[in-house]
Amino acid sequence: MQEVSMKLDTYINNYLNLWDFYGVIQVIKKDEILFERAYGYSSIEFGIKNEIKSCFSIASMSKQFTAFAIMLLYDKKMLDIDKPANLFLPIDLKIDDSITVHHLLSHTSGLYNFYNFENDFFAEYNRMNYSRIDFFNLYINKKPINPSGKEFDYNISNYNLLAWIIEYVSGENYEDFIRNNIFIPLNMANSYVDDGCKTIKNRSCNYVKDFDANIKSPYHNEKFSIGAGSIISNSDDLFKWYSCLRDRKILSQKTYTRFFNKNQDNYCYGLEHHHVYGTDRYSHGGDHLGVTTFMQNYFDEDICIIILSNNEAIDQYRLGNAISDILHHVDVTHPNIHEEYSLSEEQLKEYCGTYLQNKIEIELIKGNLYFTRLRGNLHIEIYPIGKGRFVRRYSDQIAPYRIARNENGDMTFFGYIKK
Numbered sequence: 001m002q003e004v005s006m007k008l009d010t011y012i013n014n015y016l017n018l019w020d021f022y023g024v025i026q027v028i029k030k031d032e033i034l035f036e037r038a039y040g041y042s043s044i045e046f047g048i049k050n051e052i053k054s055c056f057s058i059a060s061m062s063k064q065f066t067a068f069a070i071m072l073l074y075d076k077k078m079l080d081i082d083k084p085a086n087l088f089l090p091i092d093l094k095i096d097d098s099i100t101v102h103h104l105l106s107h108t109s110g111l112y113n114f115y116n117f118e119n120d121f122f123a124e125y126n127r128m129n130y131s132r133i134d135f136f137n138l139y140i141n142k143k144p145i146n147p148s149g150k151e152f153d154y155n156i157s158n159y160n161l162l163a164w165i166i167e168y169v170s171g172e173n174y175e176d177f178i179r180n181n182i183f184i185p186l187n188m189a190n191s192y193v194d195d196g197c198k199t200i201k202n203r204s205c206n207y208v209k210d211f212d213a214n215i216k217s218p219y220h221n222e223k224f225s226i227g228a229g230s231i232i233s234n235s236d237d238l239f240k241w242y243s244c245l246r247d248r249k250i251l252s253q254k255t256y257t258r259f260f261n262k263n264q265d266n267y268c269y270g271l272e273h274h275h276v277y278g279t280d281r282y283s284h285g286g287d288h289l290g291v292t293t294f295m296q297n298y299f300d301e302d303i304c305i306i307i308l309s310n311n312e313a314i315d316q317y318r319l320g321n322a323i324s325d326i327l328h329h330v331d332v333t334h335p336n337i338h339e340e341y342s343l344s345e346e347q348l349k350e351y352c353g354t355y356l357q358n359k360i361e362i363e364l365i366k367g368n369l370y371f372t373r374l375r376g377n378l379h380i381e382i383y384p385i386g387k388g389r390f391v392r393r394y395s396d397q398i399a400p401y402r403i404a405r406n407e408n409g410d411m412t413f414f415g416y417i418k419k
Contacts, residue, residue, distance in 0.1 A: 001032060007326045008035045015335040020394055022207065022311030023292075024052060026235040027323060030302045034327075036235075039051040040311065055190055055203045055234045056308040058293045059286025062231035065178055065241075066162050067105055067259065067270030068251070072181055075255045078169050081105065088165045093136055098148045101165065104158040105270070107261040110146035113155045114139040117414065123218060123289075123374045129224035132164070152265035156228045159270075163227025174226055186244050188237040193214050194230050196222035203232060204310040206290025207262055207380055209394045211370070211379050214311070217290030218374055229288065235306045242297055242304040245282070271297075277328040285316060294320040303327060317395040338391050338400070341384040348384075351403050355416040362403070362413065368393075371401070 022040025037049040081101040103109040175193035206217035286293035294316035380394035388404035411418040
């Protein structure tokens with residue numbers, strides 16, 4: 001174990017020397033801590049450093065808790081996941097009759113996916129006051145784009161609806177149900193459902209880059225994340241959660257079998273399943289403004305990897321997979337930063353312009369290119385690493401942005417033509 005710990009220490013330190021990471025990394029095997037360290041600031045303003053006990057938004061890692069809560073109700077025979085979801089939703093939140101609870105859990109509902117560039121939800125509507133019925137009618141209550149059960153489409157609204165099912169069937173609000181049935185039984189005393197208003201002890205603030213400065217993550221109303229995000233936790237509590245799943249606590253064995261069953265695109269219920277290194281891995285990540293999280297579970301080998309971050313410097317999937325490689329005695333390549341490709345200022349100007357009004361714009365400012373977001377309020381520096389290929393200056397980025405001319409000679413970015 002000591003040799004593995006030394007390899008982890010070397011790789012992680014080399015990786016984080018490249019990036020200004022804020023957060024916590026914890027690696028545990030057979031109850032032995034192989035790596036555990038906190039980095040960066042919990043609060044830049046007050047000079048408070050992150051600690052192992054610091055609490056972070058876990059973003060989409062929250063979905064596994066929502067799925068588990070649904071399975072609790074299933075275990076108690078309070079709902080049937082193979083029946084239409086409409087049987088377990090209030091009258092004002094009805095969806096297409098063909099969509100079952102299983103379809104919501106497995107992201108195969110076919111529902112319209114509102115979380116995209118065209119819609120005004122992200123960083124616009126989600127900054128507004130929350131109304132469940134208005135939110136449902138404006139963004140979720142639309143004609144499905146695919147027949148239910150046919151295609152996997154990772155869709156936030158599936159898990160919003162599951163949260164509302166939990167509330168309707170249990171008679172408790174989502175926060176109370178999660179706390180009373182998961183957090184309290186597992187002694188997860190540092191885990192919460194955030195409503196955007198409550199004060200949470202030891203919580204780390206989320207930060208993003210604007211130009212070259214660290215700033216607070218732009219505001220969004222966390223109430224819109226119900227079921228799909230919004231959970232706050234720390235590494236100690238998440239290891240308790242890992243232990244619950246490893247030891248199959250709370251749920252019956254039959255229900256656990258369904259919970260872990262792999263559906264389309266390797267998705268179970270709130271977790272992804274892959275067979276790697278000759279064993280089974282259950283994992284999920286989370287990404288949002290100022291949030292990068294990832295958790296990998298190898299139950300047969302008793303390995304838990306937790307990455308929690310309150311800034312966007314790292315690619316948590318690259319780092320998490322490298323940690324897994326080391327634990328499984330697979331050689332890992334030395335981490336590096338993309339080499340910059342030289343372009344003149346005139347060449348850089350060719351990429352500048354508006355690709356989607358107020359949402360996707362590229363500007364040249366003092367000789368540097370910026371991907372400008374949120375109506376010009378957030379400036380993400382990008383630099384060329386090849387012809388038509390760009391990456392963020394201050395973040396590890398595996399897949400470069402492609403900004404190139406199409407067959408008609410129009411410059412395109414994310415599939416949108418420069419105006």
